[in-house]
Amino acid sequence: MIAILGAKTIGGVSNVGRFARFVWQTMITSARCCARTGTYPLIWTQMNIIGVRSVPVIMITGAFVGMTLAIQAYDQLAGMGLEEHLGVLINISVVKELGPVLAAVMLAGRIGGALTAELGTMNVTEQIDAVRSMGTDPIRYLVVPRVLACLLLTPALIIYADLLGILGGYFISVIQLGINSRAYWNFSASGVELWDVSIGVIKGFFFGAAIAVISCYKGFTCKEGAHGVGQACTEAFVASFISILALNFALGVITKAIYNTFWPLRGLV
């Protein structure tokens, strides 16, 4: 019993260690690759594969988030006679929290799954060993382009999600529920600052990197066979999902602290 517990603990710790080493190597290699133009075409290819085809799903995600928020929040605000403030509520939620997080979750499923399956299959068919056997670092050739592409594209995709979220909210609030358009935008403009939008976009860098690194790691360490690849995909999605939520929380705490340091009185206004 104790032996099993001990073995589990050791297994867990060494897994964390291996993952930390993988992240570290990816970071060093990425930094080196940025300086050399050789990897740019690889990054570009990955951006096309990863980014372009994600735009529609991301836009749909954003639009539904905005519309749902409008429907749900309207009744509460209208009960207090504050329905014209609806814009602030919707837009701030969309750009700061829901847009980035839901877009990232969508990407974890869409991109993360594909990355893990691709690298996992390469692993079980010895293609990763083949890269190594020819004297090429598989992290440089396979992981770095994918991580950098994800890291650069997620913020851009989040902007799309934000945009459609705002439009969706506007559509329901102003066109369906009949709130005065001018008031809606005025309140929104006074409530949502550039800071809020930037936070949402900055989160994107972290989410994108986390999704790609976790998915690539799971692909690299996946067990033999079709079942192994399937299992790695599932684990990659769950791990990405949890780390998105955890990162979101951590970034929320940090950005709030920064905000309060630089603009201590804003909150009181």
Place this chain on the structure above:
Amino acid sequence: MKKDNEKNDTPVGDGDGIIVLKNLTKKFGDNIVLDNISLAIEKGKTTVVIGPSGCGKTVLIKHFIGLLRPSSGEVYFKKRRIDNLPENELNKIRTYYGFLFQAGALFDSLSVAGNIMFPIRQHYKITDWTEVEEIVKAKLAMVGLDGYQHFYPASLSGGQKKRVALARAIALNPEVILYDEPTTGLDPIRADIINELILKLQRELGETTVVVTHDMTSAYKIADRIIMLHNGKIIADGDADHIRNHPHPTVQQFINGQVSEDDLAVLRARGTITQAQFLPRDFKG
């Protein structure tokens, strides 16, 4: 073509051999695959490794190139210890090698030409693409597949994949080539062409060659030295005649393709083939 980072040659001693294993043991969990093996591969010679399926031939040659690390023991390449090198140092060593994987391990996202160009693109600054295309064409012609440049691995037969993988392994004219079963899955004529190719590369470029095979015709034809692995140990080591006349019964059984009496006993025993008849679910009889 210009070399990205010039190979810094470590001094080559002509003493013990280009690849040296000292007391190498490899375990996977409790499964001891290689048991205290010491071996020196001679420069410029063709060494053939034979042995029954699952005896650890692939595991052995993966140690030569650092794809697997020993559980204990040491691996040397050109007198330099490589089994404890970090991966980025190993990658430099690996540019001296060509490795043919048993299952090919072609990149399925790249075309045949892309696969063969891969090592060239990784290690050379390409200024002249027509030159690269010439190399690809020449290598493919060597394995009888010129004209297949634009095919993808998924649309090739098993034997064709093997030959493309072979062309990729020799793309950089490496000093040492490790072939894992180069002739398995090929028809006899094609297999003999591959044997000739291996001989030609070794003669003309003076390459050090290690071939893992089950194919005794091929082994006798190309080998300067044959090594037989069994139960994690080297049980025979010498030239073709030495192996042909080897007194060890396991060696004789292997090279003559004879089954041992113990193995046959299982098949001869009565009642091992189940008599039960299974009918389909919706069978109405």
